[in-house]
Amino acid sequence: MSQAGFVLEGVGLRRGGAPVLTDISAHLPRGCCTLVTGPSGAGKSSLLRLLNRLAEPDTGRILLDGRPLSGHDPLLLRRRVALVAQHTALLTDSVAGELAVGRPALDAVCAADLLERVGLGACFLSRSTEGLSGGQVQRLGLARALATGPEVLLLDEPTSALDDTATGLVDDLLAAFVTDGGTAVLVSHRTAHARRLAGHALVLEAGRLTEAGDPARLRYLAAP
Numbered sequence: 101m102s103q104a105g106f107v108l109e110g111v112g113l114r115r116g117g118a119p120v121l122t123d124i125s126a127h128l129p130r131g132c133c134t135l136v137t138g139p140s141g142a143g144k145s146s147l148l149r150l151l152n153r154l155a156e157p158d159t160g161r162i163l164l165d166g167r168p169l170s171g172h173d174p175l176l177l178r179r180r181v182a183l184v185a186q187h188t189a190l191l192t193d194s195v196a197g198e199l200a201v202g203r204p205a206l207d208a209v210c211a212a213d214l215l216e217r218v219g220l221g222a223c224f225l226s227r228s229t230e231g232l233s234g235g236q237v238q239r240l241g242l243a244r245a246l247a248t249g250p251e252v253l254l255l256d257e258p259t260s261a262l263d264d265t266a267t268g269l270v271d272d273l274l275a276a277f278v279t280d281g282g283t284a285v286l287v288s289h290r291t292a293h294a295r296r297l298a299g300h301a302l303v304l305e306a307g308r309l310t311e312a313g314d315p316a317r318l319r320y321l322a323a324p
């Protein structure tokens with residue numbers, strides 16, 4: 101029987117003539133938050149981009165619920181598997197416009213609710229994107245991803261520009277997303293994330309998978 105969630109089989113990726121990911125085999129279960137951690141440059145963001153076909157592996161393959169990702173239409177896949185990038189690229193000049201990128205038919209009540217959930221508040225709905233702070237743009241990126249109603253959220257350091265209060269709010273939102281049956285893949289350096297959110301963790305070092313399993317048992321996360 102196929103495994104629910106993502107399965108990576110011998111995945112390799114090269115960039116600029118050098119290996120970025122080498123022979124990664126792993127399971128990222130459905131209905132769970134998987135933390136992807138490891139040192140800077142280990143290949144975490146590159147791995148995330150493979151999961152919604154923003155990049156394609158050079159070797160091996162990735163399955164989602166038993167079906168090769170290469171057989172999924174990339175645009176349809178990205179509605180189900182939404183990426184919140186490390187640095188959100190704004191695509192319009194208004195907050196409402198950004199949310200509509202994710203779901204054009206989004207009504208004002210739902211849009212206001214999304215902004216509340218990420219801690220921006222409904223008052224942001226009438227704002228221009230000009231002048232938003234880094235932390236506000238980061239939360240708008242998360243709201244934009246949630247607007248599509250994704251099954252899977254891919255999150256690349258989603259709280260790197262946030263203070264402790266806003267980080268706690270985003271963590272609560274992610275925990276609720278997973279409790280409601282969603283699947284999350286979270287790239288983070290913060291071990292607090294592992295303790296609070298992750299049911300499973302992968303450690304990448306120099307493009308290789310060096311540990312996988314219960315975050316509480318991983319050597320990398322136990323290091324001071």
Ligand SMILES: Nc1ncnc2c1ncn2[C@@H]1O[C@H](COP(=O)(O)OP(=O)(O)OP(=O)(O)O)[C@@H](O)[C@H]1O
Nearest residue numbers: 115116119120138139140141142143144145146147
């Ligand atoms: N398009 C590219 N061309 C050349 N090298 C690349 C490209 N994309 C990624 N790399 C290299 O691949 C390696 C992994 O990058 P990646 O951004 O995936 O790491 P990361 O673990 O997410 O790092 P960080 O924690 O610093 O964000 C790095 O050495 C990076 O320079």
